[in-house]
Amino acid sequence: MTGDRSGEIIPAGIAPSKISSTQNTFKRVHRGTALILAIDTLILIVITSTLINMQIGASSSAQYLVIIPAIAGGLIWTGYRRQNGWAYWPGAVIIALAAVFFAILTFNDILLFLQGSMGSLIMAILLGWATLGSIRRVRYHFHPGYKAAFFGEGEYNSIDIELEEGEMFVACSSCLAVLAIRPNMLSVNDRCPHCNNKLVSKHTAAKYSEEE
16 A cells, blocks of 8 residues: 555545544444334334234224334434434334344244245345344444444543554444454455454455555
């Protein structure tokens, strides 16, 4: 590469021209998580409404009870999207509940597939993917970088890790995990130990090879 970039903290896998700050990375991750939360909230509202109607029946009183989870879910999603502190963990709980529901459906479809239902295999794959995606989003909430950015506590201003010769700090572009890496040893196969996403995109790797 041209120039001395050893002093820069670069989110791996993102072209330098697109980098402004870790806060921008957080906004992208938060936007995606808020979308997942909206979908999971809607799914849980439908499930809750169905269970209420099954237990009480399609009476007028049951219809009013359905409004309660709908209002609660809407308030949590709105608060989470606006980065209100009280909605942080309720939002994570909703995504976790959806992950459990998806996992149950995935297991059920696998059983149906083993019994000869070929169509269930496609549903098992889709629901399995949804399960893993929701679990990954829940894990973000336990990462100090994501939590600090959500509550507006700033970025990592001090990191109590001593770098060895040839190492530098980078932030995973997917989950904001701060990693100590050797830039010249990264490859497209390297993944973040926290979220398991790739640290270097194929485009970035190809561009690096060209500049060498």
